[in-house]
Amino acid sequence: MxxxxxxxxxxxxxxxxxxxxxxxxxxxxxxxxxxxxxxxxxxxxxxxxxxxxxxxxxxxxxxxxxxxxxxxxxxxxxxxxxxxxxxxxxxxxxxxxxxxxxxxxxxxxxxxxxxxxxxxxxxxxxxxxxxxxxxxxAGMTCYHAVFVRGGLRPGMRVGIIGLGGLGMTAARLAVLGGAEVYAAEINDEVHAAGLERGVTQVVNDVRDLAPLELDMIADFAGFGITTSGAIEVIRDGGRVVQVGLGRPESTISTHLLTLKQLELLGSLGGTPEDxxxxxxxxxxxxxxxxxxxxxxxxxxxxxxxxxxxxxxxxxxxxxxxx
The missing domain is CATH 3.90.180.10 (Medium-chain alcohol dehydrogenases, catalytic domain)
Incomplete structure (x- = not known):
């Protein structure tokens, strides 16, 4: 062979x-x-x-x-x-x-x-x-991040950062899970594809989603500012799931993390069941x-x-x- x-x-x-x-x-x-x-x-x-x-x-x-x-x-x-x-x-x-x-x-x-x-x-x-x-x-990693680590339930308002090969699939899975899904993607050329998959709105910067008070945000980019931005805009008591590793480190506001009583979770891979x-x-x-x-x-x-x-x-x- x-x-x-x-x-x-x-x-x-x-x-x-x-x-x-x-x-x-x-x-x-x-x-x-x-x-x-x-x-x-x-x-x-x-x-x-x-x-x-x-x-x-x-x-x-x-x-x-x-x-x-x-x-x-x-x-x-x-x-x-x-x-x-x-x-x-x-x-x-x-x-x-x-x-x-x-x-x-x-x-x-x-x-x-x-x-x-x-x-x-x-x-x-x-x-x-x-x-x-x-x-x-690719599919398993997205499912695990959104459903298992993210705890997605029908009716939740969910943000997906990064509509690359993983983020695009995660966004569609979140839609299928009954969530109201929003996305942040710097590349304008893939915005239409996100909307075609059921995403309600696609913006360039996650900070533009602040008025929505999202319940959960999954960051498939991981470029530092994306993680810190997610912490800034998510609602009090919300959950941020880190998947992407575009940068090895991020500076976040521990002030907001504490005052908003947020959960910041990492997600890697998944299981055969996923x-x-x-x-x-x-x-x-x-x-x-x-x-x-x-x-x-x-x-x-x-x-x-x-x-x-x-x-x-x-x-x-x-x-x-x-």
Whole structure:
């Protein structure tokens, strides 16, 4: 099989011919049909997230969906021919970024085939492979931030900061959850797409949302001023969920944090259960994650584009040939 191997920090991915994997007890081989590209992989490659990576050389890619082509002994939840997504969070028991997870602690989806514990395979029915792949991380991360950490309930007034690949999906999920959703996005070109997904109003600066007294704000940008701005405008007793890490630090008003009795929470990743909920939304036809298809051979170029900050409002997903 062909696979893109990451050998060491500072080196480009290398296309290699490798033996096909063979399943052991409790395992299955998945022919990868779609592999989502994530900025986390950029962090692995430039060294900023090197401490999280299990080993090198490794095949990266933690958003994958495909078809089961072989199963080992003691596998009874999937069969050859099943269309599946692979949980980016493994079995949900090995931490937020577990060292056994696909593309982090074992070989991942930037390959024609990958080996997975059968317990981590999620049925996807007949939904498009690109949607299933993007659901495993991009969708899961958004759901976890908005519903689990954010505590979204119908009727809430919710703000989303940043309508990039994650924020756009989060905004739509919040709409589907019955919230009245507003967004702050500096790039005017994606405002219309937010409105099309049910957002009530899109502004350039979260401070422009101050009159609305929002119940919860999820910051998918994380550029310092976005976090401090959220604390300024949210209602007394409100909740700010930090997801984006555009800057490693932020200066906030602890005066407002205290006087307004706010909650400031971080959110990273999610759980397999979160992914299942996202897959349900996609299967219903109510949610479509914005994706851009790229060729398998263009995975390195796609990661370079992510490093440059390109791909606003959509997820790059590689079509894997067989």
């Amino acid at each position: 062909k696979a893109w191997m990451f050998n060491q920090v500072g080196s480009p991915l290398e296309l290699q011919d490798l033996p096909d994997p063979s399943p052991g007890p409790g395992e299955a081989v998945v022919d990868v049909m779609a592999a989502g590209l994530c900025h986390t992989d950029v962090g692995f490659m430039d060294g900023t997230l090197q401490g999280v990576l299990g080993f090198t050389p490794i095949i990266l890619g933690h958003e994958a969906a495909g078809v089961v082509t072989a199963v080992g002994d003691a596998v009874d939840n999937v069969r050859v021919g099943d269309r599946v997504a692979i949980s980016a969070m493994g079995d949900g028991k090995s931490g937020v970024i577990g060292q056994k997870n696909i593309g982090v602690g074992r070989h991942g989806g930037y390959a024609q085939r990958t080996l997975s514990p059968a317990s981590e395979l999620l049925p996807i029915g007949d939904m498009p492979f690109d949607q299933a792949a993007a659901a495993t991380d 992914t299942v909920e996202v897959l349900k939304f996609i299967a219903s036809g109510e949610l479509t994650i914005a994706t851009q298809s790229i060729a398998f051979d263009d995975i390195p170029a796609g990661l370079e584009a992510l490093e440059r900050g390109e791909g606003a409002g959509r997820r790059f997903v590689a079509d894997v040939p067989h």
